[in-house]
Amino acid sequence: xxxxxxxxxxxxxxxxxxxxxxxxxxxxxxxxxxxxxxxxxxxxxxxxxxxxxxxxxxxxxxxxxxxxxxxxxxxxxxxxxxxxxxxxxxxxxxxxxxxxxxxxxxxxxxxxxxxxxxxxxxxxxxxxxxxxxxxxxxxxxxxxxxxxxxxxxxxxxxxxxxxxxxxxxxxxxxxxxxxxxxxxxxxxxxxxxxxxxxxxxxxxxxxxxxxxxxxxxxxxxxxxxxxxxxxxxxxxxxxxxxxxxxxxxxxxxxxxxxxxxxxxxxxxxxxxxxxxxxxxxxxxxxxxxxxxxxxxxxxxxxxxxxxxxxxxxxxxxxxxxxxxxxxxxxxxxxxxxxxxxxxxxxxxxxxxxxxxxxxxxxxxxxxxxxxxxxxxxxxxxxxxxxxxxxxxxxxxxxxxxxxxxxxxxxxxxxxxxxxxxxxxxxxxxxxxxxxxxxxxxxxxxxxxxxxxxxxxxxxxxxxxxxxxxxxxxxxxxxxxxxxxxxxxxxxxxxxxxxxxxxxxxxxxxxxxxxxx
Amino acid sequence: xxxxxxxxxxxxxxxxxxxxxxxxxxxxxxxxxxxxxxxxxxxxxxxxxxxxxxxxxxxxxxxxxxxxxxxxxxxxxxxxxxxxxxxxxxxxxxxxxxxxxxxxxxxxxxxxxxxxxxxxxxxxxxxxxxxxxxxxxxxxxxxxxxxxxxxxx
Numbered sequence: 001x002x003x004x005x006x007x008x009x010x011x012x013x014x015x016x017x018x019x020x021x022x023x024x025x026x027x028x029x030x031x032x033x034x035x036x037x038x039x040x041x042x043x044x045x046x047x048x049x050x051x052x053x054x055x056x057x058x059x060x061x062x063x064x065x066x067x068x069x070x071x072x073x074x075x076x077x078x079x080x081x082x083x084x085x086x087x088x089x090x091x092x093x094x095x096x097x098x099x100x101x102x103x104x105x106x107x108x109x110x111x112x113x114x115x116x117x118x119x120x121x122x123x124x125x126x127x128x129x130x131x132x133x134x135x136x137x138x139x140x141x142x143x144x145x146x147x148x149x150x151x152x153x154x155x156x157x158x159x160x161x162x163x164x165x166x167x168x169x170x171x172x173x174x175x176x177x178x179x180x181x182x183x184x185x186x187x188x189x190x191x192x193x194x195x196x197x198x199x200x201x202x203x204x205x206x207x208x209x210x211x212x213x214x215x216x217x218x219x220x221x222x223x224x225x226x227x228x229x230x231x232x233x234x235x236x237x238x239x240x241x242x243x244x245x246x247x248x249x250x251x252x253x254x255x256x257x258x259x260x261x262x263x264x265x266x267x268x269x270x271x272x273x274x275x276x277x278x279x280x281x282x283x284x285x286x287x288x289x290x291x292x293x294x295x296x297x298x299x300x301x302x303x304x305x306x307x308x309x310x311x312x313x314x315x316x317x318x319x320x321x322x323x324x325x326x327x328x329x330x331x332x333x334x335x336x337x338x339x340x341x342x343x344x345x346x347x348x349x350x351x352x353x354x355x356x357x358x359x360x361x362x363x364x365x366x367x368x369x370x371x372x373x374x375x376x377x378x379x380x381x382x383x384x385x386x387x388x389x390x391x392x393x394x395x396x397x398x399x400x401x402x403x404x405x406x407x408x409x410x411x412x413x414x415x416x417x418x419x420x421x422x423x424x425x426x427x428x429x430x431x432x433x434x435x436x437x438x439x440x441x442x443x444x445x446x447x448x449x450x451x452x453x454x455x456x457x458x459x460x461x462x463x464x465x466x467x468x469x470x471x472x473x474x475x476x477x478x479x480x481x482x483x484x485x486x487x488x489x490x491x492x493x494x495x496x497x498x499x500x501x502x503x504x505x506x507x508x509x510x511x512x513x514x515x516x
Numbered sequence: 517x518x519x520x521x522x523x524x525x526x527x528x529x530x531x532x533x534x535x536x537x538x539x540x541x542x543x544x545x546x547x548x549x550x551x552x553x554x555x556x557x558x559x560x561x562x563x564x565x566x567x568x569x570x571x572x573x574x575x576x577x578x579x580x581x582x583x584x585x586x587x588x589x590x591x592x593x594x595x596x597x598x599x600x601x602x603x604x605x606x607x608x609x610x611x612x613x614x615x616x617x618x619x620x621x622x623x624x625x626x627x628x629x630x631x632x633x634x635x636x637x638x639x640x641x642x643x644x645x646x647x648x649x650x651x652x653x654x655x656x657x658x659x660x661x662x663x664x665x666x667x668x669x
Contacts, residue, residue, distance in 0.1 A: 137551065141662045145654050149629055152656075156627040165630070165650055 024257035025227060032220050036213060043209025050202030057195030060120075064188035067117045068181060074114050075177045077103040078135060082170045085143050089150055089157050097147065104139065111135065118180070121187065127180045134176060138169045231259040235266050247274040296463055304346050304476050308339035315339075342474075349478040353462060356485040363404040363489055367513055370399040370408065370440050374433045377412040387426025390416075394433045399440040402513040403490040411486050411494075414479040415444040415506045421473050422504065423448030435512060439492075443507035451498040459496065460484045483508070550665040552612070553582045554594050554651075555658060573600045581612065581663070591615055594663070598625060608633065610649065612663065616641035619665060621649040629653040635665060642667075 084100025087093075111132050118128035142165060149157040156162065234251055241249040249270055253263040315332040318324070324332070355361045371394045382390045401408070419429045427447035434441055449471065451459055458464050463477035487494040487508045498504035558578035565572050575598050580590040592615060598608035605626050610633055612619045617640020621633035630652055638645035647667035654660050 141551070141652055141654070141664065145630075145652050145662075153627065153629055156629045159627065159630065161632050161650075162630050165632075165652075 025259060028227070028256055029224070032223075036216055036220060039209060039216060040213045043206050043213060046202045046209060047206040050199045050206065053195050053198045053202065057192050057199075060191050060195075061188055063117070063120070064184055064191075067114075067120070067184055070110070070114045070117050071177060071181055071184070074110050074131075074135070075174065077107055077110055078138070078170065078173055078177075081107075081139065081143055082166065085146060085166065088147065089162075092150060092154060100143070100147070104143075107135070107139065118184075120184075124180070124183060124187065127176070127183065131173065131176045131180060134169070134173050138173060142166060142169055227256050228259065231255045231263065235262055238266055238270070242270055242273065247277055301346075301350070304474075305343065307474070308342045308346075311339040312336050312343075346476055349476050349482060352482050353478050353485075356482065356489070361407075361486075361489065363407060365402055366405065368401050368403055368405045368408060370401050370442060370510065371395065371433050372398070373405060373409045374412055374431060374442055377409055377416055378431050381413070381416045381420060385420050385426070388420050388423060389428045391428055391430045392432075393430070395435070397435075399433050399435060399442075400513040401440050401490070401510040403510065407486045408490070408510075411483045411508065412442065412444075414483045415442075415508075418475075418479060418506070419444050419446035419448065419504075421475060422446060422450075424471065424473065427503075436509070438512050439509040440512055441507055441509045443505055445503065445505035447503040450500040450502050450504055451496070452500045456496075456498060460494075480506075546667075548665075548667045550614075550663075550667065551583075552591070552614075552663045552665075553584065554579045554661040554663050555582060556661070569600060569603070571601055574598060575600075575606075579661075581614070612649075612665075614642075618642065619645055619649075621665075635667060 080099040080103035084097055084103065087096035088100065090096075115128050115132055119125045146157055146162060146166070149162070231254070238249050238251050247270060250267050251263045253260040253267075255263075315336050319329060319332055319336075352361070374394060375392065378390050378392045416429070416431065423429065423446045425448075429447075430443075430445040432441075432443050432445075455464065460480050462481045464480075465473075465475055465477040484494050487510070490510050492508055492510040494506070494508035496504055496506040556577055556579045558576075560576040562574045562576070564570070564574075575596075577594075577596040577598075579594040579596075581592040581594055582588075583591050592613045594613070595611045596608055598606040600606045601624075605624060608622065608625045610621045612621070617638055619635060619638040619642045621635045623631075623633035625631045625633075628651075631650075633649040633651070635645055635647040635649055637643075645667050647665060650662075650664040650666070652662045652664070654662055
């Protein structure tokens with residue numbers, strides 16, 4: 001069990017630390033501010049308590065002084081009563097009784113004030129009541145009867161018994177006063193000492209709290225500076241490197257949540273910039289390629305157009321300047337016608353490529369017998385070259401596909417034309433058509449010069465002619481491009497096999513037409 | 517030897533305890549001051565010997581006792597029996613009946629307006645009481661006195 005508990009602890013702690021590490025900056029600031037606010041509030045609370053305690057102690061001290069003053073005034077009245085009575089007893093002169101009378105007149109009010117002021121503690125209240133009772137008893141049970149005795153029986157009033165009683169009672173009252181004052185002073189001293197002690201402790205606590213708050217505020221500021229400034233400096237450095245062209249710059253996300261988000265956003269931005277640059281470079285490469293192809297196109301087009309055009313212009317000039325026999329005129333006009341047709345075919349090829357690339361070619365969707373098309377095209381080409389033997393192999397049943405008959409015928413014508421052109425020494429051109437599974441396959445195989453291996457990969461590209469130009473073979477280099485586009489537009493597939501110097505076999509497959 | 521010491525110690529402790537209990541019961545009220553207002557309602561003069569005030573004459577005074585702080589009704593009664601000895605001097609025995617016992621005081625009296633008596637004993641709560649009784653007359657007619665017992669124990 002114990003190891004399980006340890007494992008649980010060891011997995012819980014990193015999770016807790018992880019949460020602490022990834023806590024957002026705002027939540028950290030809020031928690032830190034709350035702690036600081038609590039600490040400062042506690043420090044000020046303690047200070048307020050100290051001030052109020054001191055204030056309370058001051059009030060109590062002032063009250064104690066008032067109580068002491070009232071007590072002393074009352075004691076003085078008692079002394080006045082006693083001395084006035086003694087003087088009257090001894091002298092029997094009414095004037096001697098004046099202090100007694102004054103004291104007696106003031107006594108009720110002073111007693112009430114004393115009793116009210118002295119009610120600070122239960123013990124002092126009891127002592128004060130006891131004193132008031134004793135004073136009242138002294139006045140009513142002794143002093144007033146003795147004054148009456150002086151008038152009625154002067155001899156009685158001067159007896160030892162009377163004097164002793166007076167002395168005894170006043171002494172007792174004065175002892176009570178002394179005890180009361182001692183207790184009051186002790187109480188005040190205790191309260192003052194307690195208040196001072198509390199005040200000292202509170203001030204020490206408050207000073208400690210304020211110093212701790214100041215340290216914490218400084219630490220918090222340092223923490224904030226490190227939490228924000230340092231990662232921001234890193235991001236700034238990364239941005240500078242990025243601006244300097246180092247698009248591979250990446251930052252390690254760390255610090256509070258927002259800073260991590262900033263770092264992540266920076267990395268995303270750098271990633272997008274790098275990807276954008278790669279795409280731009282690729283586009284530039286494509287543009288360069290396109291520019292190169294365009295230049296090549298212009299060169300090829302100029303060359304291809306110039307050759308037949310030169311023939312047309314040359315033979316036209318000969319016809320215009322010389323007197324030729326009718327036979328020669330017919331021969332030259334034939335050449336001009338052929339070159340004109342070649343020019344027209346070239347222009348048509350250019351237009352076809354453009355339309356196919358732009359998807360502007362509209363294909364008919366009719367039922368077509370590929371066998372018939374192959375047969376017709378083979379017959380057309382069979383008479384063009386006496387050095388080639390066109391061997392056709394077709395099944396008896398129709399090879400039905402769905403598509404545009406003219407365009408499919410164009411594909412077959414291109415393949416046949418290439419097979420003848422690239423077999424300059426003649427030979428057999430085998431043309432076959434058959435059904436293979438769900439496709440109709442047409443192939444044209446020659447025994448010509450073949451295609452060099454290095455050109456094979458791009459043989460379907462525009463204006464790619466391999467070594468044809470070097471070998472003096474005419475052509476635009478667009479036939480295969482057009483053928484592939486047309487086959488693919490019919491949801492078919494075109495490919496080839498070739499060995500340089502031994503010949504090539506081009507074939508294409510189209511889906512068998514499904515009857516309606 | 518050790519056993520004898522234990523017995524002695526136990527006996528000593530018992531003796532101390534008995535002493536404390538005895539002292540406590542002797543001082544039933546403890547040191548106290550009792551203030552009572554006495555209102556005289558009966559006075560009898562017994563004239564013996566030659567006519568007029570002469571040694572041996574006696575006076576018997578009965579009174580009701582009040583403590584107005586507690587109740588308006590009488591809380592007890594007082595009986596003073598004084599025997600004249602020489603002129604106005606007399607020897608008095610006062611028996612003060614209170615709700616929880618009686619107090620007995622005796623002594624010489626010259627002036628009835630203000631005199632002291634020795635408290636010599638009592639019954640009930642005041643069993644074995646000792647102290648002083650001070651009597652102060654506050655009004656002549658009707659005769660009212662303050663009885664102030666200062667009991668020592």
